[in-house]
Amino acid sequence: MTSMSCAKPSKPAAPKRAFRRSAVGLFRLSLLAAAVMALAPRGAAPTGAGRETILSTARTITPEAVSLGRENDGLHELLDATGNSLGWAGSTFPQAASIHGYNGPSELLVVLDTAGKTRGVRLIRSEDTIGHVEKILADTEFWSQWNGRQDASLGDLGSPRVVSGATLTSEAMARGVAARFGASGLDQWFTRTVDPAMAARWFPKADRIEPGDHPGVSRVFTGKTPSGLILRSSRMGVGARGFNGVSDVIIALQEDKVLGVALLDSRDNSPYTDDVADELKFADPFAGRTTAEILTDTSPGTLVVSGASVTTEAVTQTVREMLRRHQAEPVRRSIPASWIVGSIWITLGVVLGLSKRSGGARTRTAFAILSVAAGLTLGWMVGQDQWIGWGRNGIQPSTGLPLLLLTAVALLVPALTGKNVYCSRICPHGAAQVLLGSMRKRRYALPPRLHHALRRLPWLTLIAIWVLALIGSDFPFAMLEPFEIWSAGFHALLPALILTIGWIAALFLPQAYCHYGCPTGAVFKFLSHSPADLTRRDALAAALVATAWIHHLAT
Numbered sequence: 357m358t359s360m361s362c363a364k365p366s367k368p369a370a371p372k373r374a375f376r377r378s379a380v381g382l383f384r385l386s387l388l389a390a391a392v393m394a395l396a397p398r399g400a401a402p403t404g405a406g407r408e409t410i411l412s413t414a415r416t417i418t419p420e421a422v423s424l425g426r427e428n429d430g431l432h433e434l435l436d437a438t439g440n441s442l443g444w445a446g447s448t449f450p451q452a453a454s455i456h457g458y459n460g461p462s463e464l465l466v467v468l469d470t471a472g473k474t475r476g477v478r479l480i481r482s483e484d485t486i487g488h489v490e491k492i493l494a495d496t497e498f499w500s501q502w503n504g505r506q507d508a509s510l511g512d513l514g515s516p517r518v519v520s521g522a523t524l525t526s527e528a529m530a531r532g533v534a535a536r537f538g539a540s541g542l543d544q545w546f547t548r549t550v551d552p553a554m555a556a557r558w559f560p561k562a563d564r565i566e567p568g569d570h571p572g573v574s575r576v577f578t579g580k581t582p583s584g585l586i587l588r589s590s591r592m593g594v595g596a597r598g599f600n601g602v603s604d605v606i607i608a609l610q611e612d613k614v615l616g617v618a619l620l621d622s623r624d625n626s627p628y629t630d631d632v633a634d635e636l637k638f639a640d641p642f643a644g645r646t647t648a649e650i651l652t653d654t655s656p657g658t659l660v661v662s663g664a665s666v667t668t669e670a671v672t673q674t675v676r677e678m679l680r681r682h683q684a685e686p687v688r689r690s691i692p693a694s695w696i697v698g699s700i701w702i703t704l705g706v707v708l709g710l711s712k713r714s715g716g717a718r719t720r721t722a723f724a725i726l727s728v729a730a731g732l733t734l735g736w737m738v739g740q741d742q743w744i745g746w747g748r749n750g751i752q753p754s755t756g757l758p759l760l761l762l763t764a765v766a767l768l769v770p771a772l773t774g775k776n777v778y779c780s781r782i783c784p785h786g787a788a789q790v791l792l793g794s795m796r797k798r799r800y801a802l803p804p805r806l807h808h809a810l811r812r813l814p815w816l817t818l819i820a821i822w823v824l825a826l827i828g829s830d831f832p833f834a835m836l837e838p839f840e841i842w843s844a845g846f847h848a849l850l851p852a853l854i855l856t857i858g859w860i861a862a863l864f865l866p867q868a869y870c871h872y873g874c875p876t877g878a879v880f881k882f883l884s885h886s887p888a889d890l891t892r893r894d895a896l897a898a899a900l901v902a903t904a905w906i907h908h909l910a911t
């Protein structure tokens with residue numbers, strides 16, 4: 357009897373196991389999704405820092421302040437030890453909460469003296485890219501630009517000083533200050549409206565501009581007669597990035613003929629954009645040509661401005677893309693080359709990671725080199741700071757589709773197949789460690805007890821990060837992982853230390869950071885462990901997520 361039961365073929369159990377594996381994987385993914393969703397702010401816009409934070413931050417400007425007095429219109433009175441007023445301090449939230457840089461909003465504190473003059477501005481917290489925030493913190497001229505200005509003038513954004521290499525984040529901060537003091541519409545980056553006076557250069561008799569049938573297309577009228585069209589890149593969702601940001605380009609069209617192109621506004625560096633705007637104004641190379649002529653002319657150098665080649669190329673690409681979309685209704689989007697290259701890299705990584713014949717050491721090394729190159733050029737990485745930012749602020753338009761694809765691959769594949777292809781093949785940081793490890797023949801191993809103790813570190817870091825995130829901590833979580841250095845460079849000390857120590861360790865211990873440090877790797881291990889069975893880790897994760905939701909609903 358025993359032999360008969362043992363002899364039963366095992367194949368019929370395979371579909372059942374596959375079903376269990378998928379069910380367990382989906383359960384784990386739903387736990388992760390529930391944790392991310394528990395980070396979403398509830399109810400109205402965030403109210404900003406509490407009184408303690410306001411006071412402690414204000415004291416970096418006004419050290420004599422010992423307490424806060426009355427509150428007026430979101431400004432807290434600063435009092436000295438004898439109760440005398442020293443001025444006022446106010447957060448830029450909630451007005452700045454919807455103004456995002458690259459990855460989230462920043463909250464600043466503005467301190468005024470008793471006469472309403474600005475004594476100083478400080479950062480309270482930022483959910484933006486930590487490397488950019490560090491650059492801005494080091495730029496004293498950025499922070500002093502408001503000093504001495506009367507509170508009544510702070511709502512005028514003007515042309516704020518922005519920090520090179522962190523343009524979007526620093527401009528978002530400046531916009532936040534202006535929004536706090538009365539400016540509106542600053543979460544929209546290009547706010548100028550196109551009116552008949554602006555279009556008079558091409559349509560001198562026009563008296564009316566109305567929205568057209570497609571986003572970013574306006575119809576120009578002279579009396580009741582349609583005179584032509586104005587295309588606007590920011591409203592069409594077109595924006596080739598120049599040296600330091602995108603530009604808002606308009607095109608005047610009459611039937612199929614381009615009457616002219618102009619630079620309405622730009623987030624690129626001003627010396628370049630001024631020259632490009634002048635070139636378009638006085639020697640517009642697009643004017644008088646048909647849409648077809650511009651689209652078929654792919655030669656570089658249509659628009660030439662000495663010393664501003666990156667900006668001119670970005671404007672030229674923007675013009676071509678606007679015309680291409682306008683011509684191809686319904687709207688067709690062209691796919692940037694980096695997206696195609698990145699998608700091929702991700703697909704290859706998945707194929708190699710899932711393949712039973714992975715190609716041996718040479719293929720592994722070649723793909724590791726490709727992953728490092730992709731990491732250096734594209735900067736796409738998956739990390740805890742990113743997921744927490746998405747949970748708190750939603751996914752921003754600046755998040756490209758490939759990064760979403762990379763995240764989906766990194767999460768779905770281990771959950772549904774039990775194979776962690778992101779860590780084994782794709783992750784540039786893991787690949788760099790593989791390459792470093794291959795540089796030395798001799799490998800070491802930690803004593804078993806130390807190895808077992810250190811293996812807990814990624815899990816403990818992961819739990820600490822998520823507990824802090826779920827209780828609303830403002831801690832910059834990107835500091836706890838080295839990934840941002842790949843896109844922002846060495847600007848923050850802690851990630852730089854983690855990266856350096858991890859890479860030195862990788863020379864001696866295979867993928868040391870992956871084994872003993874990486875909280876993101878722990879998530880993928882959680883998704884891929886015991887693929888068809890629920891374990892104690894699942895029970896613990898479910899308990900943590902349930903607690904998070906109880907806390908979320910209660911606060």
Ligand code: SF4
Pocket residue numbers: 778779780783784785786787869870871874875876877878
């Ligand atoms: S463990 Fe972390 S660093 Fe290592 S490959 Fe995975 S995600 Fe990358």
